[in-house]
Amino acid sequence: MVMNTMPAGYSMRLASMADFAAIRAFYNELIDDMADRPFHPMWDKKGHPSDEYLRMATEAGELWVTEGDGAIVAAVIVNGEVNDGYNQVPWQIQADAGEFISVHAFGVSMRLQGQGIGKAMMHAIMDAARAAGKKAIRLDLIDFNLPTGRVYEKLGFRKCAEVKLYYAEVGWQLFHMFEYVL
Numbered sequence: 001m002v003m004n005t006m007p008a009g010y011s012m013r014l015a016s017m018a019d020f021a022a023i024r025a026f027y028n029e030l031i032d033d034m035a036d037r038p039f040h041p042m043w044d045k046k047g048h049p050s051d052e053y054l055r056m057a058t059e060a061g062e063l064w065v066t067e068g069d070g071a072i073v074a075a076v077i078v079n080g081e082v083n084d085g086y087n088q089v090p091w092q093i094q095a096d097a098g099e100f101i102s103v104h105a106f107g108v109s110m111r112l113q114g115q116g117i118g119k120a121m122m123h124a125i126m127d128a129a130r131a132a133g134k135k136a137i138r139l140d141l142i143d144f145n146l147p148t149g150r151v152y153e154k155l156g157f158r159k160c161a162e163v164k165l166y167y168a169e170v171g172w173q174l175f176h177m178f179e180y181v182l
Helices: 017-034 051-059 084-088 117-131 143-154
Strands: 010-014 063-068 071-079 100-108 136-142 158-167 171-181
Touching (some): 010 117, 017 051, 017 063, 017 100, 051 063, 143 171
Parallel strands (some): 100 136
Antiparallel strands (some): 071 100
């Protein structure tokens, strides 16, 4: 993955199982920091992202972290897994399984938001997807998380639909479906 766009003092790398405690601590801190905000993604320490989900993504080589000052300050899971509801979406481009990637559990420490870390991570993901010959990057955002949708739109993502999706952690919820064509 290309990482030359990271702000000074930060580096992005693939997580390893040795990072698990730090990854869990990062997500727990982020969940605590977002708890009283109206635009949180409905994550919680006992639900999503769960230990099992984070472990599986790490073992599969799908969890990326950004570090700065010796700590994990951002994390994202990148793979081709999507909810069945993605089939309902009128995407901009036809892309079958394996021809696109999806972004999950993307978070940046609240104390560092607005400093370009998330943008740099997304540009690295875009570069890697292009290099792998993918056609698009797709993601869903729960309805409460609209400020994040505006960030994705500034990066060139297009909102393609609003769809009710079922996830065990939150039940049936309205999600905004975004796509970036590579």
